Amino acid sequence: MSLRYAVLTLLDIDPGSGYDLKRRFERSVSHFWSASHQQMYRELHKLHDEGLLDCEEQPQAGKPDKKVYSLTDKGRAELRNWVAQPAAPQKIREPFLVRMFAGHHLSRDELHGALDAQLQLHRGLLDNYREQNERVLKSDPALQERYWLAHQTLLLGIEAEKTWITWAEKLLVELEEKREETN
Structure with missing residues (x-):
């Protein structure tokens, strides 16, 4: 699995900013998948560039605009196709x-x-x-x-x-x- 599908899955639950996504990640899938803050932002940008995510900028008082990401129809289809594929068990890397x-x-x-x-x-x-x-x-x-x-x-x-x-x-x-x- 790649971080790509973890991000798509979490944004399928609810749109959010990179910060929101990282917090959601830590409270949900972190018991079986890990990613740094930088990896998360790189993946968000990549998915957006591929047309799998929309990005809406929301103004914030005294702060830079907040970028809120959500799945596009193409992103939802990509996630659905991925979920439908069989997954091979992963070996432990400890x-x-x-x-x-x-x-x-x-x-x-x-x-x-x-x-x-x-x-x-x-x-x-x-x-x-x-x-x-x-x-x-x-x-x-x-x-x-x-x-x-x-x-x-x-x-x-x-x-x-x-x-x-x-x-x-x-x-x-x-x-x-x-x-x-x-x-």
Whole structure:
């Protein structure tokens, strides 16, 4: 998948500025897709140049005009065609796992510290996703129905983080057991 379709999908929900889109991105698809602010703006401009987005400038007091993007019919058709295509599963690209693969170069303490730091990051992500889930569950029932499928991706993100945490906690216990065996 490319950022192109994440942007089209988010603008299909509601028109918005680059800033609006980045915030929406962080509160929705960030549990399975990432992009920098610069990448987001580059993609908005590219999609606009291709005729997939309209851009309306809205004046703001004391600030530059706000550019609000929305899908064109051509953009909606592009999104629909993309959604209809089968998607191949993606392989995990996780830098931490490469480090773990080469973890035999670390002392037990260094390995423990690296794993514990990763565990804390995943606990933080899980807390964030659970907060997002609570907001969804407290939202208007009509919105919940409209975005039911989108919500399912968040629920998968929660399960993925729980799996990471279970794996890391188990590995920390095993590291501690190995440390006791050698003492």
